[in-house]
Amino acid sequence: MTSSLPTPAPSRTAPAPAEPPVLEVDDLAVEFRSRRRTVSAVNGISYSVRAGETLAVVGESGSGKSVGAQAVMGILDVPPARITSGQIRFRGDDLLTMSRKEQRAVRGPGIAMVFQDALSALNPVFTVGHQIGELFRVHRGASRGEAREKAIELMERVGIPAARQRVDAYPHQFSGGMRQRVMIAMAIALDPDILIADEPTTALDVTVQAQIMDLLSELQRETGMGMILITHDLGVVNEVADRVAVMYAGSIVENGTVDEVLAEPLHPYTQGLMASMPSLESHGDRLNPVTGTPPDLSAVPSGCAFHPRCPMARFGRAAAPGKDCARNVPVLREVVPGRTAACHYSEELEHE
Amino acid sequence: MSDPQPTTTDAPLLELRDLTKHFPLTQGIVFRKTVGQVRAVDGVSMTLNPGETLGLVGESGSGKSTVAKLVMGLERPTAGQILYKGRDITAMSARELRDYRRNVQIIFQDPYSSLNPRMTVGDIVAEAWDVHPNSVARKDRGAQVRELLERVGLRADYANRYPHQFSGGQRQRIGIARALALRPEVIICDEPVSALDVSVQAQVINLLQDLQDEFGLSFLFIAHDLSVVRHLSDRVAVMYLGGVVETGDRDAIYEQAAHPYTQALLSAVPIHEPALRGSRERIMLSGDLPSPADPPSGCRFRTRCWKAQDVCAEEVPELVDRGQGHPSACHFAESRDLVPGSA
DSSP states (O other): OOEEEOOOOSOOOOOOTTSOOSEEEEEEEEEEEOSSOEEEEEEEEEEEEOTTOEEEEEOOTTSSHHHHHHHHHTOOOTTTEEEEEEEEEETTEEGGGSOHHHHHHHHHHHEEEEOSOHHHHSOTTSOHHHHHHHHHHHHHOOOHHHHHHHHHHHHHHTTOTTHHHHTTOOGGGSOHHHHHHHHHHHHHTTOOSEEEEESTTTTSOHHHHHHHHHHHHHHHHHHOOEEEEEESOHHHHHHHOSEEEEEETTEEEEEEEHHHHHHSOSSHHHHHHHHHOOOTTOOSOOOOOOOSOOOOGGGOOSSSTTGGGOTTOOOGGGSOTTOOTTTSOOOOEEEETTEEEOOTTTHHHHTO | OOOSSOOSOSSOSEEEEEEEEEEEEEEOSSSOEEEEEEEEEEEEEEEEOTTOEEEEEOOTTSSHHHHHHHHTTSSOOSEEEEEETTEEGGGOOHHHHHHHHHHEEEEOSOTTTTSOTTSOHHHHHHHHHHHSTTSSOGGGHHHHHHHHHHHTTOOGGGGGSOGGGSOHHHHHHHHHHHHHTTOOSEEEEESTTTTSOHHHHHHHHHHHHHHHHHHTOEEEEEESOHHHHHHHOSEEEEEETTEEEEEEEHHHHHHSBOSHHHHHHHHHSOOOOGGGTTOSOEEEOOSOOOOTTSOOSSSTTGGGOTTOOHHHHHSOOOOEEOSSSSEEOOTTOOOBOOSTTOO
């Protein structure tokens, strides 16, 4: 059953920008409060996704990439989390000003999510057929029988073999890759406009990862849904995303098309990430990684959060006026048309 | 590049011969009976020479971590031998085994569960010296701990702190310092960087390379990340469902992969450079790994292989050179360069 597929055309173009974005996140900020301290997990991030487009949100652990997505999905634990500012607009309407009931009515069929750990995201005491069918019973008022048929149909669509026999199996009876397919079946059940995939393949082996990413791309082509792909893997980003937002310490530090950002980074952090990746093509040359570790979010460095690890950082008299990396916070600004970066000295990276 | 066959000794440092580990599957609580065998490792042979890195690649369930446990003496093999400088470790006297254990150390994957939360970093690093009291004199231990911590890129005064005060990357450095404490010859690295963030992962990879150069260490480097393995290894062995399907010098494996499974693995690795996107042929494997309790007859890969024919179900392919210059276990082996731009 294996096929050698010709690879897709390497160049990617985003859909015509005339169409308004389906989802817009505008200046979103999320805090976690405990009695002892307040942690700003997300500091005013903005991004948008159009129909049929894939936006990758990349960052290391603690960068806020998942918290931002959880806010969009409305699954933050409140408290301790709190959305302190911003808008999440779905088809132009701000979700954050709606009542919980209205939010549910919009998110339920409109935005779906696939999680990293399918085993803990699925309920172990219900069959997968029950869990997939539940969506149709709750949102579409389907009967048990109809829901079951729909579940089988969806399982076939996501490539689960012998779906009719396996519809009554429990999550633990599936392999990791098949469980992730069950999760995807649940996510696409109601034909969402936006699919958020939070590290969908991180726990999977590389051959299975390729299958799952292929499935997601294929479903996206069929349905025209927009996708937010949250990942730390720049390889996956390069292979499937159209645009990418790089996050560091709760902020977006660079934003642009995948080709531009990965080939010619305009932020030293993006550049450092690329230099940290050993590639299959390279022999044992020494890697040139970013030094240090990502900051503790309760004690983010002053000025540019990246400055203690940055090879380009300038302080005091060495810095241009108003561009002291330890004092002045760099704002996300347009460095070249269509590309933004949050670094005082991005121009120096432009022609490297 | 490093010489894959160092000529310091005639015998390899470590040699696995037909190593086999079956775990019994039992049923019942009072009357336990064995109902089957999980063939985690089934006839694996490989050698590790002084100063080299042998990369052991495979997906989950391939048996690569069981190999690590067998080599460490944490599990007893069902059959086969583990030879250290020509001596079988299962036949060693207690004194010889002590010497073996001193010379073969391990770095674990999970930097969170592999450090005792109730011990200080200094005690964790120094613990092995209590077992081998002759290695470092008691009065020198404090200084030695500080030196080791600095060598792995930590501050010497961290010796008094506890593991929870450190990040994942720092903990992995503590684990590396602990592995170095007895000046071993071999370090088994069981997925040492797969739990780390990209930037930290690269730092630890560089540290491992430096330590190898400085101390002349041999690494058995177990990983599922083929890019990391290519970066670090002199030779590579690819495992599938308990057996080695292909082995050879690094460049031979990556540039002339002969076994379909190796080819599929290589083709599935995502490329992170936009200029190279789409330049690699994609081979999609269907299905999942079969259960090691009930492996397919003949060639174990045949259920997912696009080249499979009748002979594959009947005859187990031997791991021998089939004209590609390095051994592979496939009846229809043929080399294929799936990694463009690597020549």
